[in-house]
Amino acid sequence: MRMHRGLMLALALVCTAQVAAAQDFIAGIPRSEALIIQGAPSQNADWFNVWAAGGGANTNGLQQLSTDTLWFINPEGGPNAWQNALATDKPAYDADFTTMTVKLRPGIYWSDGVELTGDDLVYTVQTQIDHPGMGWSAPFALNVASMEQPDKYTVVFHLKAPNSRFHTLFTVRWNAAWIMPKHVFEKVGDPLKFDNNPPVSLGPYVLNSYDKSGNWAIWKLRDDWQRTSLGMDLGEPAVKYVVYRVAGSPDARVIDQRNHNLDVINDLAPEGMFALMRDPKSTSTAWRKTFPFAHPDPTLPAVLFNTMAKPFDNPDVRWALALAIDIRAVAMGSYRGAADVSALAYPPTGAASDDYFRPLQAWLSEFELDTGKRKIKPYDPTIATQLANMVRPSWGNQIPADPAQLQTMFGFGWWKHDPQAAAELLEKAGFTKRGNSWLKPDGTPFAFKLMVEGDAIPTLARAGIEIAQEWSQMGIAVKVEVAGTTLRQRLNVGDFDMAIFWTIETWGGHPDLSFFLDSYDSRFIVPLGQNQPPRNLQRWRDPELDRIIHANQSVSFDNPQVVELGRDFLKLAVREMPMIPLMAYNKFAPFDTTYWTGYPSVEDPYSASGPYWSNIRYMIARLKPNPTAPKS
Amino acid sequence: MSGFLVYVARRFVQFVLVAFTGVTLAFLIVHLSPVNPVDQTVSLMTTFGATDPASVAMLRSALSELYGVNGSLAHQYIAFWSRVATGDFGPSLSAFPTPVLTVILRAIPWTIGLLTLSTLFAWTFGNVLGALAGYYRDSRLLKLAGIVVTAVQPMPTYICGLTLIILFGYTWPIFPISGGTQMNLSPGLTWSFVGSVVTHGALPALTLVLVSLGAWFNSMRSLVSNVVTEDHVVYAELAGVPSRTIFASYVARNAMLPQITGLALSLGHVFSGAVIVEFLFAYPGMGQLLIAGINAGDYSLVLGVTTISIIAVGFATFLIDIAYPLIDPRVKLG
Numbered sequence: 027m028r029m030h031r032g033l034m035l036a037l038a039l040v041c042t043a044q045v046a047a048a049q050d051f052i053a054g055i056p057r058s059e060a061l062i063i064q065g066a067p068s069q070n071a072d073w074f075n076v077w078a079a080g081g082g083a084n085t086n087g088l089q090q091l092s093t094d095t096l097w098f099i100n101p102e103g104g105p106n107a108w109q110n111a112l113a114t115d116k117p118a119y120d121a122d123f124t125t126m127t128v129k130l131r132p133g134i135y136w137s138d139g140v141e142l143t144g145d146d147l148v149y150t151v152q153t154q155i156d157h158p159g160m161g162w163s164a165p166f167a168l169n170v171a172s173m174e175q176p177d178k179y180t181v182v183f184h185l186k187a188p189n190s191r192f193h194t195l196f197t198v199r200w201n202a203a204w205i206m207p208k209h210v211f212e213k214v215g216d217p218l219k220f221d222n223n224p225p226v227s228l229g230p231y232v233l234n235s236y237d238k239s240g241n242w243a244i245w246k247l248r249d250d251w252q253r254t255s256l257g258m259d260l261g262e263p264a265v266k267y268v269v270y271r272v273a274g275s276p277d278a279r280v281i282d283q284r285n286h287n288l289d290v291i292n293d294l295a296p297e298g299m300f301a302l303m304r305d306p307k308s309t310s311t312a313w314r315k316t317f318p319f320a321h322p323d324p325t326l327p328a329v330l331f332n333t334m335a336k337p338f339d340n341p342d343v344r345w346a347l348a349l350a351i352d353i354r355a356v357a358m359g360s361y362r363g364a365a366d367v368s369a370l371a372y373p374p375t376g377a378a379s380d381d382y383f384r385p386l387q388a389w390l391s392e393f394e395l396d397t398g399k400r401k402i403k404p405y406d407p408t409i410a411t412q413l414a415n416m417v418r419p420s421w422g423n424q425i426p427a428d429p430a431q432l433q434t435m436f437g438f439g440w441w442k443h444d445p446q447a448a449a450e451l452l453e454k455a456g457f458t459k460r461g462n463s464w465l466k467p468d469g470t471p472f473a474f475k476l477m478v479e480g481d482a483i484p485t486l487a488r489a490g491i492e493i494a495q496e497w498s499q500m501g502i503a504v505k506v507e508v509a510g511t512t513l514r515q516r517l518n519v520g521d522f523d524m525a526i527f528w529t530i531e532t533w534g535g536h537p538d539l540s541f542f543l544d545s546y547d548s549r550f551i552v553p554l555g556q557n558q559p560p561r562n563l564q565r566w567r568d569p570e571l572d573r574i575i576h577a578n579q580s581v582s583f584d585n586p587q588v589v590e591l592g593r594d595f596l597k598l599a600v601r602e603m604p605m606i607p608l609m610a611y612n613k614f615a616p617f618d619t620t621y622w623t624g625y626p627s628v629e630d631p632y633s634a635s636g637p638y639w640s641n642i643r644y645m646i647a648r649l650k651p652n653p654t655a656p657k658s
Numbered sequence: 659m660s661g662f663l664v665y666v667a668r669r670f671v672q673f674v675l676v677a678f679t680g681v682t683l684a685f686l687i688v689h690l691s692p693v694n695p696v697d698q699t700v701s702l703m704t705t706f707g708a709t710d711p712a713s714v715a716m717l718r719s720a721l722s723e724l725y726g727v728n729g730s731l732a733h734q735y736i737a738f739w740s741r742v743a744t745g746d747f748g749p750s751l752s753a754f755p756t757p758v759l760t761v762i763l764r765a766i767p768w769t770i771g772l773l774t775l776s777t778l779f780a781w782t783f784g785n786v787l788g789a790l791a792g793y794y795r796d797s798r799l800l801k802l803a804g805i806v807v808t809a810v811q812p813m814p815t816y817i818c819g820l821t822l823i824i825l826f827g828y829t830w831p832i833f834p835i836s837g838g839t840q841m842n843l844s845p846g847l848t849w850s851f852v853g854s855v856v857t858h859g860a861l862p863a864l865t866l867v868l869v870s871l872g873a874w875f876n877s878m879r880s881l882v883s884n885v886v887t888e889d890h891v892v893y894a895e896l897a898g899v900p901s902r903t904i905f906a907s908y909v910a911r912n913a914m915l916p917q918i919t920g921l922a923l924s925l926g927h928v929f930s931g932a933v934i935v936e937f938l939f940a941y942p943g944m945g946q947l948l949i950a951g952i953n954a955g956d957y958s959l960v961l962g963v964t965t966i967s968i969i970a971v972g973f974a975t976f977l978i979d980i981a982y983p984l985i986d987p988r989v990k991l992g
Contacts, residue, residue: 274940
């Protein structure tokens with residue numbers, strides 16, 4: 027009898043499981059109408075207040091789909107990189123950059139039917155000034171003296187001091203100051219404690235449903251999508267539902283995409299990408315359909331020096347360590363060859379090839395370094411070809427022979443691996459060698475730690491290990507230190523010798539360097555032990571650097587002089603080597619074409635495609651349903 | 659009876675002291691961690707955006723005020739206990755201003771459901787199989803079971819889980835490989851929801867069962883192997899008592915006592931979650947919460963999770979201590 031009851035219970039469970047197994051992947055939503063994107067877990071699932079610091083997930087579709095602001099820049103570059111979103115035109119400054127005028131587009135509505143006007147823009151700025159601790163409180167409080175509204179759609183900002191880049195607060199690269207719905211927040215006592223649930227959308231999608239445990243959020247196309255900036259510019263999106271979901275370990279993501287349950291993956295290890303793309307039955311595509319497949323983010327992983335700590339305050343020592351690196355081994359070890367290397371302090375992505383890399387090739391080739399014993403020309407413009415030859419046995423005819431094509435895949439060139447020149451530079455700096463070990467000028471061993479984050483960014487951890495090995499072979503006692511979650515804090519207070527991280531992030535689609543360069547001003551450098559504001563974590567100080575920064579600030583964002591100043595910065599960074607640039611942060615982000623096609627690619631870089639980037643909305647709006655998709 | 663009450667009172671005082679010491683240690687360790695929640699939030703907000711250093715300094719100051727992380731360690735320690743006494747662990751710093759208790763209560767049902775069921779199943783199945791293997795030593799089937807179970811035991815949880823993902827998520831895709839339920843499904847006592855919870859929990863539960871089965875099996879088999887040599891068992895066999903009765907009443911029952919202690923301790927550990935399994939399967943339990951809290955420097959959340967775990971394990975031990983004299987009359991209360 028007991029056995030029969032047990033059997034009945036087991037049968038009931040199996041039947042229940044079968045019922046569940048036979049269900050659609052998303053309850054009540056046709057798979058063919060949904061784009062499923064890898065998201066991140068949210069501990070604050072009920073919270074949709076993107077303006078409260080630390081609250082409101084920005085990896086669940088909130089900032090990607092339901093918010094909007096004045097301008098976007100496509101990080102991929104191109105002639106249409108600049109996008110007027112809520113604004114009718116580019117920002118209009120007066121001659122001394124103390125006033126900025128913005129005109130909003132008429133006819134844009136919040137999802138609850140209220141029209142967007144200048145009141146919302148003014149409210150966004152004033153509220154955040156009045157409530158310190160909100161996402162943009164500090165920059166608004168520091169910059170805005172007053173605002174006026176000559177008409178319903180126009181706002182004039184009067185700034186406390188000249189600021190030719192004030193508009194960048196409202197210009198999206200990854201995110202920007204989103205416009206707040208005045209009619210919602212003005213009824214709230216404390217905007218820092220308001221959950222804004224459900225959120226009123228200014229973007230084309232509204233919240234459909236979400237998981238209280240923070241594992242998924244589903245957004246639905248607004249019925250009045252044509253009353254959004256995206257709808258006005260690109261028409262009705264074919265994607266009716268956008269699903270951000272947590273997809274587990276990297277292996278689970280690959281399997282989920284193979285099972286057609288995950289259309290867009292944020293990032294994989296190179297091996298996972300290769301497994302997907304090598305499979306002849308795979309329906310996955312990527313930024314590049316052939317090796318290296320990866321999308322280069324406008325971010326530059328580099329070896330950072332703590333330039334306030336001896337002996338890294340000496341450019342000769344920094345150059346010596348750079349020449350002791352074989353970048354080909356680093357590319358193979360970290361990215362299995364799928365690396366886009368950069369000798370310049372700038373990621374080789376977007377518009378950078380035309381603005382900086384190509385024009386500076388001649389200068390780089392002629393650049394001379396005095397090792398103390400001779401003058402050398404350390405630049406090797408053939409690195410791309412060398413890398414291609416190393417990976418060609420594995421990837422065959424996916425690797426072209428054309429040097430120009432190879433440059434777009436593997437980079438323009440890097441420094442020659444020259445341990446002899448490195449040794450001469452160390453001797454020039456007063457170092458001596460005893461046996462195979464180098465000693466500092468004071469006679470103590472030249473030993474230090476190279477800090478890496480660890481498992482969170484495995485490619486850079488591998489790069490660190492490879493670099494440390496090469497330095498060790500040269501007689502430098504270096505240890506790799508895995509900092510884990512303490513990395514950023516330790517970088518901030520200068521508790522490191524050297525580290526692999528990124529302190530150069532660019533617009534990608536615009537040559538102006540202010541996105542990161544303004545923070546390199548020497549007035550922001552603080553002593554070791556205090557929090558150094560991002561991004562000059564190497565605490566590099568140089569009068570010429572300040573000159574470039576101030577000169578850049580004195581011209582407008584679109585002034586052609588911006589490119590010249592950018593090149594001046596890059597040449598200075600080569601001479602001084604405050605960091606050893608390595609490569610672009612290559613992201614392995616495959617897309618499944620079973621249900622959707624038309625993803626951006628290197629041939630058609632019409633939009634960013636990173637799930638957490640706010641400009642992914644421009645990709646979503648242009649996707650088309652695959653006519654051969656299974657019916658559901 | 660009075661002896662028993664004194665025994666219970668002593669054990670309760672012990673439980674309170676253990677819990678207090680454990681939570682205090684957890685508080686100190688967490689607060690002495692170099693990971694600063696304000697810096698973590700500032701990093702998150704400035705990593706990809708344009709940064710004006712002056713703005714960052716203002717933001718850091720505002721967040722310190724908001725998060726209440728100013729003040730001495732002693733001040734924060736007293737404030738912590740005064741809140742815990744009312745079940746309030748304060749706001750989560752990575753999910754500000756959502757209370758820590760709210761965040762934990764969302765995750766607890768998943769963890770309790772998954773780990774309790776898989777622990778009970780592994781315990782029951784492992785002990786039954788181990789007892790049989792220890793008593794019927796000549797059975798080839800049981801010997802084979804022992805080999806299989808022992809072979810799987812040393813397998814790391816991650817490898818076991820990954821193997822199941824590949825087998826049942828890719829090669830023969832009959833189970834979902836991530837999440838707690840189907841998306842867009844309203845929670846409730848419906849066949850759809852329950853079935854979805856069962857199918858989504860199948861692979862995580864199977865992983866946990868497989869990696870823990872061997873320990874219960876081997877320990878029970880050893881215990882039974884000892885008990886069968888005792889005089890009362892030999893006497894029963896000589897007296898012609900049926901082997902089924904000897905097995906159930908003379909052998910297994912006596913061998914079970916240490917396993918009950920082990921079960922209580924295992925159930926106490928349920929509250930700390932199964933970190934690796936939850937990460938692998940994106941299962942929304944306490945383990946994932948703990949890892950997220952540690953990575954974000956959210957010491958309020960980490961303290962909340964560890965406090966609950968410490969109290970749960972301590973309480974489970976307390977319950978076993980007071981239940982033992984009732985189960986085993988040989989235990990003296992003095």
